[in-house]
Amino acid sequence: MLRGVALLGILLMNVQAFSMPYAAYMNPTAWGRLEGIDLAAWLFAHLATDQKMMAIFSMLFGAGIVLFSERAEARGESPWRLHLRRNVWLLCFGLAHAYLLWYGDILFLYGICALALYPCRHLRPSRLFALGLASLALASLLFLYLGGALTQWPEAQRLALESAWQPSPERLAAEVERYRGGWLEQLPHRAALAFEAQTSTLVSWGFWRAGGMMLIGMALYRLGVLTGRADASVYWSLLGAALLLGLPLVGYGVYWNFANDWGPRSLFLGSQFNYWGSLPVSLGWVGAVMLLLRRGRPTGLRHRLAALGRMAFSQYLLQSVLCSLIFYGHGLGWFGGVERSEQLLIVVAIWFVQLWSAPLWLRHFRFGPLEWLWRSLTYRRRQPFLR
Numbered sequence: 191m192l193r194g195v196a197l198l199g200i201l202l203m204n205v206q207a208f209s210m211p212y213a214a215y216m217n218p219t220a221w222g223r224l225e226g227i228d229l230a231a232w233l234f235a236h237l238a239t240d241q242k243m244m245a246i247f248s249m250l251f252g253a254g255i256v257l258f259s260e261r262a263e264a265r266g267e268s269p270w271r272l273h274l275r276r277n278v279w280l281l282c283f284g285l286a287h288a289y290l291l292w293y294g295d296i297l298f299l300y301g302i303c304a305l306a307l308y309p310c311r312h313l314r315p316s317r318l319f320a321l322g323l324a325s326l327a328l329a330s331l332l333f334l335y336l337g338g339a340l341t342q343w344p345e346a347q348r349l350a351l352e353s354a355w356q357p358s359p360e361r362l363a364a365e366v367e368r369y370r371g372g373w374l375e376q377l378p379h380r381a382a383l384a385f386e387a388q389t390s391t392l393v394s395w396g397f398w399r400a401g402g403m404m405l406i407g408m409a410l411y412r413l414g415v416l417t418g419r420a421d422a423s424v425y426w427s428l429l430g431a432a433l434l435l436g437l438p439l440v441g442y443g444v445y446w447n448f449a450n451d452w453g454p455r456s457l458f459l460g461s462q463f464n465y466w467g468s469l470p471v472s473l474g475w476v477g478a479v480m481l482l483l484r485r486g487r488p489t490g491l492r493h494r495l496a497a498l499g500r501m502a503f504s505q506y507l508l509q510s511v512l513c514s515l516i517f518y519g520h521g522l523g524w525f526g527g528v529e530r531s532e533q534l535l536i537v538v539a540i541w542f543v544q545l546w547s548a549p550l551w552l553r554h555f556r557f558g559p560l561e562w563l564w565r566s567l568t569y570r571r572r573q574p575f576l577r
Contacts, residue, residue, distance in 0.1 A: 193499030200243035202235040208513035219452045231530040245472035249407030276568040277301045293383035303401040318409035325402030337458025366526035370519040425477035432474020439467030497548040501558025
């Protein structure tokens with residue numbers, strides 16, 4: 191159910207990357223209206239989901255590394271061999287997703303992190319927490335250093351950053367035209383951004399962020415927090431930390447960025463409020479979901495969210511397929527023409543499709559289609575599919 195909530199929530203952020211020029215994801219002033227209901231839509235997505243849903247996915251993925259290994263060991267199989275095969279195939283899925291559909295793929299990053307963090311799975315929770323926070327801090331320190339030294343950058347690099355952060359009208363118009371064109375017209379731009387995400391962004395930010403949250407997820411799994419076995423007071427504490435610490439910190443970051451006119455310093459310095467504030471907010475989501483589960487309601491929605499979470503891999507890629515068909519030129523071609531408040535309507539429509547289709551699919555099949563393929567490739571034998 192927690193994975194299902196995260197899958198729905200992450201679309202609130204991803205839809206902006208599908209529907210608007212690349213710069214607008216990090217710098218909301220780069221494209222579109224940012225006042226009235228559109229400002230409210232951006233603010234809601236930023237406070238509730240930006241980096242928070244990725245954090246939940248990362249924690250659950252880290253917990254999955256431990257769980258997968260434990261089950262393999264219990265069956266007398268080699269956990270490393272299966273883990274290696276499983277995540278090499280995940281890398282392949284991620285590459286296909288990034289270059290064929292959407293540059294914002296997360297699967298490649300998760301595969302890299304999973305391979306690197308496998309030896310940590312037996313560590314005590316205290317060590318996992320310490321390593322996780324240290325990993326998060328590395329990326330934060332790098333960004334703070336770069337932001338503090340921004341005025342000392344070589345002029346050519348500084349101008350290139352400013353151009354990417356706040357593109358010229360001509361550059362924005364060219365990107366809109368490209369994504370309103372055919373699939374082949376989009377490919378060079380998508381491939382360049384995907385390659386950047388899988389190289390420089392992975393090394394400077396992605397690995398430390400996702401990897402740190404995976405380590406924290408391993409610890410929370412061992413402590414029973416992610417499986418609902420912790421005391422109710424733990425979940426109330428997580429929810430309280432989100433409301434009293436996380437959200438105010440993220441909110442202050444919004445104020446700081448607007449006060450500094452969303453200049454390039456927002457990328458390095460202004461982003462840190464949400465970077466750290468997203469941690470307690472994501473844990474607050476965990477606490478809220480677990481407390482709702484303990485109350486045993488709402489039954490119908492819980493069933494649909496759980497089904498969605500069980501086939502999150504397939505449904506994550508379904509979001510990419512649907513959004514590409516809505517916004518890109520090989521579909522409806524709405525790229526650059528949908529404001530943030532209107533994007534919410536599209537998000538809700540996709541949510542209905544997913545919440546309807548997931549339990550319907552699992553009524554007839556054991557796994558989602560990509561989950562089944564992934565399992566079959568991992569175990570090198572065809573897995574049962576029909577119920």
